[in-house]
Amino acid sequence: xxxxxxxxxxxxxxxxxxxxxxxxxxxxxxxxxxxxxxxxxxxxxxxxxxxxxxxxxxxxxxxxxxxxxxxxxxxxxxxxxxxxxxxxxxxxxxxxxxxxxxxxxxxxxxxxxxxxxxxxxxxxxxxxxxxxxxxxxxxxxxxxxxxxxxxxxxxxxxxxxxxxxxxxxxxxxxxxxxxxxxxxxxxxxxxxxxxxxxxxxxxxxxxxxxxxxxxxxxxxxxxxxxxxxxxxxxxxxxxxxxxxxxxxxxxxxxxxxxxxxxxxxxxxxxxxxxxxxxxxxxxxxxxxxxxxxxxxxxxxxxxxxxxxxxxxxxxxxxxxxxxxxxxxxxxxxxxxxxxxxxxxxxxx
Amino acid sequence: xxxxxxxxxxxxxxxxxxxxxxxxxxxxxxxxxxxxxxxxxxxxxxxxxxxxxxxxxxxxxxxxxxxxxxxxxxxxxxxxxxxxxxxxxxxxxxxxxxxxxxxxxxxxxxxxxxxxxxxxxxxxxxxxxxxxxxxxxxxxxxxxxxxxxxxxxxxxxxxxxxxxxxxxxxxxxxxxxxxxxxxxxxxxxxxxxxxxxxxxxxxxxxxxxxxxxxxxxxxxxxxxxxxxxxxxxxxxxxxxxxxxxxxxxxxxxxxxxxxxxxxxxxxxxxxxxxxxxxxxxxxxxxxxxxxxxxxxxxxxxx
Numbered sequence: 001x002x003x004x005x006x007x008x009x010x011x012x013x014x015x016x017x018x019x020x021x022x023x024x025x026x027x028x029x030x031x032x033x034x035x036x037x038x039x040x041x042x043x044x045x046x047x048x049x050x051x052x053x054x055x056x057x058x059x060x061x062x063x064x065x066x067x068x069x070x071x072x073x074x075x076x077x078x079x080x081x082x083x084x085x086x087x088x089x090x091x092x093x094x095x096x097x098x099x100x101x102x103x104x105x106x107x108x109x110x111x112x113x114x115x116x117x118x119x120x121x122x123x124x125x126x127x128x129x130x131x132x133x134x135x136x137x138x139x140x141x142x143x144x145x146x147x148x149x150x151x152x153x154x155x156x157x158x159x160x161x162x163x164x165x166x167x168x169x170x171x172x173x174x175x176x177x178x179x180x181x182x183x184x185x186x187x188x189x190x191x192x193x194x195x196x197x198x199x200x201x202x203x204x205x206x207x208x209x210x211x212x213x214x215x216x217x218x219x220x221x222x223x224x225x226x227x228x229x230x231x232x233x234x235x236x237x238x239x240x241x242x243x244x245x246x247x248x249x250x251x252x253x254x255x256x257x258x259x260x261x262x263x264x265x266x267x268x269x270x271x272x273x274x275x276x277x278x279x280x281x282x283x284x285x286x287x288x289x290x291x292x293x294x295x296x297x298x299x300x301x302x303x304x305x306x307x308x309x310x311x312x313x314x315x316x317x318x319x320x321x322x323x324x325x326x327x328x329x330x331x332x333x334x335x336x337x338x339x340x341x342x343x344x345x346x347x348x
Numbered sequence: 349x350x351x352x353x354x355x356x357x358x359x360x361x362x363x364x365x366x367x368x369x370x371x372x373x374x375x376x377x378x379x380x381x382x383x384x385x386x387x388x389x390x391x392x393x394x395x396x397x398x399x400x401x402x403x404x405x406x407x408x409x410x411x412x413x414x415x416x417x418x419x420x421x422x423x424x425x426x427x428x429x430x431x432x433x434x435x436x437x438x439x440x441x442x443x444x445x446x447x448x449x450x451x452x453x454x455x456x457x458x459x460x461x462x463x464x465x466x467x468x469x470x471x472x473x474x475x476x477x478x479x480x481x482x483x484x485x486x487x488x489x490x491x492x493x494x495x496x497x498x499x500x501x502x503x504x505x506x507x508x509x510x511x512x513x514x515x516x517x518x519x520x521x522x523x524x525x526x527x528x529x530x531x532x533x534x535x536x537x538x539x540x541x542x543x544x545x546x547x548x549x550x551x552x553x554x555x556x557x558x559x560x561x562x563x564x565x566x567x568x569x570x571x572x573x574x575x576x577x578x579x580x581x582x583x584x585x586x587x588x589x590x591x592x593x594x595x596x597x598x599x600x601x602x603x604x605x606x607x608x609x610x611x612x613x614x615x616x617x618x619x620x621x622x623x624x625x626x627x628x629x630x631x632x633x634x635x636x637x638x639x640x641x642x643x644x645x646x647x648x649x650x
């Protein structure tokens with residue numbers, strides 16, 4: 001099997017622990033996204049797989065072969081950087097041929113392979129242009145073709161879309177996914193954009209402060225973040241501090257759930273704005289809340305709601321379908337209810 | 349169509365305002381003054397090289413090709429030129445061979461040696477060349493006395509004082525090309541360090557190498573103080589020129605021949621500069637530290 005396996009990887013920069021005992025397994029043919037804020041160690045982890053950084057401790061395996069001490073150029077990897085890093089002195093075609101030429105492949109073998117790659121990344125028409133003559137999206141597709149040309153076992157992508165504008169970004173993201181699945185290559189994809197990670201990955205590894213907080217499929221991560229960090233980082237979420245009483249916490253009239261272990265008087269309840277149910281009038285389940293602000297977001301409308309729990313005001317965001325929200329005015333008092341199945345609590 | 353017509357209509361007065369009026373006149377005036385300031389001495393030298401005698405009048409009393417013929421056929425001047433060209437070429441070659449790997453290493457492998465290299469590159473300007481020359485004489489006297497007064501020692505001396513020009517040009521070109529990222533990418537593509545340098549690094553900093561080479565060539569070609577101390581008995585163009593200036597009273601026409609040599613020197617350096625400009629067309633390069641390095645992806649090269 002030809003996945004990637006990192007075991008106990010630790011990397012120090014002086015006193016800073018960029019990676020702290022990270023262990024990750026990437027399955028064969030899987031696309032794993034490394035997601036986290038800047039400085040969380042995701043790029044360092046990718047560079048350890050590439051061999052551009054040497055871990056202080058731990059091992060890196062590619063396809064069950066230990067490559068910890070193998071030079072970058074001898075690892076079976078292809079890499080795509082945020083800044084494209086195309087060679088400016090070479091055309092698109094020459095860029096893609098470069099990794100084949102340095103491996104001393106014959107001209108006869110190189111030419112068809114380059115044509116195949118040009119076709120794969122849809123750059124046949126631009127093959128003889130220089131990097132300066134093509135757009136950012138085309139440059140990144142060229143970089144992708146160059147990375148895949150020598151048929152590597154692992155594709156490493158370091159924020160490949162961050163330098164592109166929004167429209168190109170969405171298109172190229174789907175394009176990368178299509179190519180990755182078509183080639184069937186194991187891939188590690190670094191990003192700080194959670195929606196990008198969700199859209200492209202088979203699994204997402206959420207990283208924070210040099211550690212992996214959680215690895216899960218996008219839908220599971222979205223529904224059930226296992227740590228407070230993943231809960232705050234992935235998706236937009238309500239974080240409400242509530243009083244713990246008799247091992248329970250909740251919003252009066254709405255949910256009551258068991259307090260998390262280790263909570264001490266207070267706990268944080270997390271739930272998504274789309275799991276907040278809002279109804280007009282003062283009947284039905286839930287607590288009373290005032291609509292402070294209505295923000296139209298297209299198909300949904302976000303309400304800023306202020307209610308009261310245990311004598312303290314609590315602020316909640318609720319997302320409603322816009323057609324339903326039209327019936328609610330700012331300043332109105334509504335009933336607010338949250339489905340307890342979608343509430344998660346963490347100690348403060 | 350309608351949109352572009354509107355833009356053209358609004359852009360036109362804008363352009364007129366920018367180029368017309370007193371601003372334009374002032375620019376031409378400044379440009380003309382600078383051209384005059386730079387060209388008049390050259391023209392005077394040119395006329396002098398053809399003058400029989402040039403005394404009381406605005407223009408010479410008569411014209412002759414004698415000085416050009418005499419100078420071009422003079423074996424001493426020929427040998428001074430070949431010595432100087434050899435000296436300057438070797439200096440530039442040695443500096444390029446030493447500086448390019450050092451600059452590359454300091455950028456890609458070990459950023460800590462950058463400070464050392466930068467301080468070293470400032471030293472030739474902090475010390476007068478005479479001091480450096482005496483230091484070299486002393487040092488070679490202690491270590492390798494057989495090199496004293498040789499051409500090789502002069503080459504070494506010139507290489508030592510001219511290398512900062514190469515360093516700044518090459519380092520600037522490396523910054524502009526983003527050489528760290530490019531060599532990392534080459535490595536990730538499977539290239540050996542040698543392949544990375546030959547196929548990726550050097551082609552993308554060639555403008556800096558050529559510019560730096562020219563600057564060090566010129567610095568060596570015109571250098572006088574060190575050549576006089578280390579190269580006793582040698583004939584370089586500046587040494588020969590100094591001799592001509594001193595011998596004005598006893599050799600007729602020495603200033604005229606000096607004018608010819610000055611023009612020849614100018615021609616050599618001008619031709620080299622033209623080569624450099626041709627070579628660098630479109631490539632961005634930073635010649636001096638502190639000057640903004642331009643991003644190669646933003647320029648329009650073609």
